[in-house]
Amino acid sequence: MAGPDLAARFQRGFLAGRPLRSLPWAELEQNLQTSAGSSLLSDILHKTILHPLGVKYPPSIKYRRCFLTQLIKKHESTAAEPLDELYELLAGILNGEECTHCYKNYLLPTGDSVTLSESLAIVSGGTTGLVTWDAALHLAEWALENNTIFTSRTVLELGSGIGFTGIAICKSCKPRTYIFSDYHPSVLKQLTQNIHLNSFVPEPGTTHCTPLESQGLEGEAMNDQNPKVVVAELDWGCVPEKQLLDLQADVVIAADVVYDPEIISALIGMLQKLRAGRKPPEVFIASTIRNPDTYQLFQAQLGKAGIRWQIIPAPTTRIFPCDMQPNVSLLQLFI
Incomplete structure (x- = not known):
């Protein structure tokens, strides 16, 4: 039960561009110790970076880059199966150019x-x-x-x-x-x-x-x-x-x-x-x-x-x- 709720909390915070420190990283780290760690990360990705609002109206490039970097760190600190999607998304964002405005989405x-x-x-x-x-x-x-x-x-x-x-x-x-x-x-x-x-x-x-x-x-x-x-x-x-x-x-x-x-x-x-x-x-x-x-x-x-x-x-x-x-x-x- 923790997985879906945790992913939803990441979703609300990410889409609204809240400070990354306010997201539930400690709980994520605990949940990644289970065998379902990779599926949880995939769920978080699809509720944040890959959510339709996150794709059409994204937070700043810096915000997305730091978010993905933190996800990768949490992933690599566990024995979870590799998730290539994380690295592919980060590579795509590293090539982007920052602008003066960003989007925030409130559900x-x-x-x-x-x-x-x-x-x-x-x-x-x-x-x-x-x-x-x-x-x-x-x-x-x-x-x-x-x-x-x-x-x-x-x-x-x-x-x-x-x-x-x-x-x-x-x-x-x-x-x-x-x-x-x-x-x-x-x-x-x-x-x-x-x-x-x-x-x-x-x-x-x-x-x-x-x-x-x-x-x-x-x-x-x-x-x-x-x-x-x-x-x-x-x-x-x-x-x-x-x-x-x-x-x-x-x-x-x-x-x-x-x-x-x-x-x-x-x-x-x-x-x-x-x-x-x-x-x-x-x-x-x-x-x-x-x-x-x-x-x-x-x-x-x-x-x-x-x-x-x-x-x-x-x-x-x-x-x-x-x-x-x-x-x-x-x-x-x-x-």
């Missing part, structure tokens, strides 16, 4: 998946918005457990980054309309590409200047039961109240937007503008608490603005592979 409980193109650099083009952070995974898991909050409603996501949380919600929670938003031009471009990559076609976005155009990108519209998708450029510091209210959001969510004291006042100012609507939206914000002082400042500023908040329970089921993060907090705000 959904429905059997579908979220595929993202990410920058290989944590900071790229002057922004950290081109990679997926753990708070986004945490927020998506919570959303999937509480999908009725999003079903048939209009959802506005602040600081969407490259789109993981929103795409997961669009594929699993059946919102009526989903509005992805961000501000940095390179993030908006990558976000729009990832939306198309997952077979959604966004309508022209709502901006304070000109609409974001989605022409020229690949992707086919999904059926009519899927949400209307919009990509919006939102500058928190100067977004007009009318633009926000015209979005008619029922739910507002955000992940990892409380990381810099300098943007807290702009974020809270925008939330205050949402109060002016006929019915203020429900607001949920997930944060990785890297600097407790910044997080406490955010809570204090919420209080000064008259915005109540409460910590809501973490999701009970781990769906996406991520680091154990006791310092990821999920707040519900009452604006």
Whole structure:
């Protein structure tokens, strides 16, 4: 029973490009001592490197090379039968050229998946918005457990980054309309590409200047039961109240937007503008608490603005592979 489960754990971690050290290598080493060691390695290969998602949307060449090298080391440390496929795959990857982007694939409980193109650099083009952070995974898991909050409603996501949380919600929670938003031009471009990559076609976005155009990108519209998708450029510091209210959001969510004291006042100012609507939206914000002082400042500023908040329970089921993060907090705000 350990073999299939172990291969599935390698699959989830590999396809999502998680750090190699987080994969269950020690358990693999134990299982390779049995006579079925080679078949287990073959199963892992076909669930990772050779999985259809791993072939079409692969992790970086460096990641795949290190993964295969580690598999070979584990294999050679046992008396398992030779597995030529390991060496053939590694030889093919050694001849490849690295690019600036890679893919990450997250498997959904429905059997579908979220595929993202990410920058290989944590900071790229002057922004950290081109990679997926753990708070986004945490927020998506919570959303999937509480999908009725999003079903048939209009959802506005602040600081969407490259789109993981929103795409997961669009594929699993059946919102009526989903509005992805961000501000940095390179993030908006990558976000729009990832939306198309997952077979959604966004309508022209709502901006304070000109609409974001989605022409020229690949992707086919999904059926009519899927949400209307919009990509919006939102500058928190100067977004007009009318633009926000015209979005008619029922739910507002955000992940990892409380990381810099300098943007807290702009974020809270925008939330205050949402109060002016006929019915203020429900607001949920997930944060990785890297600097407790910044997080406490955010809570204090919420209080000064008259915005109540409460910590809501973490999701009970781990769906996406991520680091154990006791310092990821999920707040519900009452604006």
